[in-house]
């Protein structure tokens with residue numbers, strides 16, 4: 029549930045404290061159109077508090093189930109990432125800037141669900157492949173690659189070449 033990711037500000041002790049989250053498919057099912065549907069990730073949140081200032085340092089590590097962008101095979105991928113967010117309590121509402129996320133002193137909890145989701149997403153490369161990203165690296169599925177290249181309209185040139193090779197062989 030989303031509220032499992034609430035951090036109650038008033039309960040945070042001065043100095044250092046830690047919160048752990050274990051993430052699986054339930055986490056991703058809370059997000060509409062999630063880019064990731066399954067995984068096994070541990071999140072360590074290190075909180076440092078000093079007066080009206082908080083730093084939330086998120087460290088995520090684990091695996092996600094995803095697809096190779098080249099051959100579409102399912103792959104298990106290792107992910108690891110870190111990010112720190114600084115919060116500052118203000119009496120008057122203030123727009124967050126590059127340095128701080130300002131929180132009104134009437135707010136008593138921060139929900140970190142979106143922060144965790146975004147950190148996980150940023151650890152995923154634009155193009156994932158069996159060879160580079162799979163937990164058990166392998167070559168792309170050759171049958172699928174053949175199928176894709178045969179069905180790709182942009183590959184007309186290749187088709188012609190393949191056909192002419194075939195024609196030559198048939199002669």
Ligand SMILES: [Zn+2]
Nearest residue numbers: 096099158168
């Ligand atoms: Zn592949």
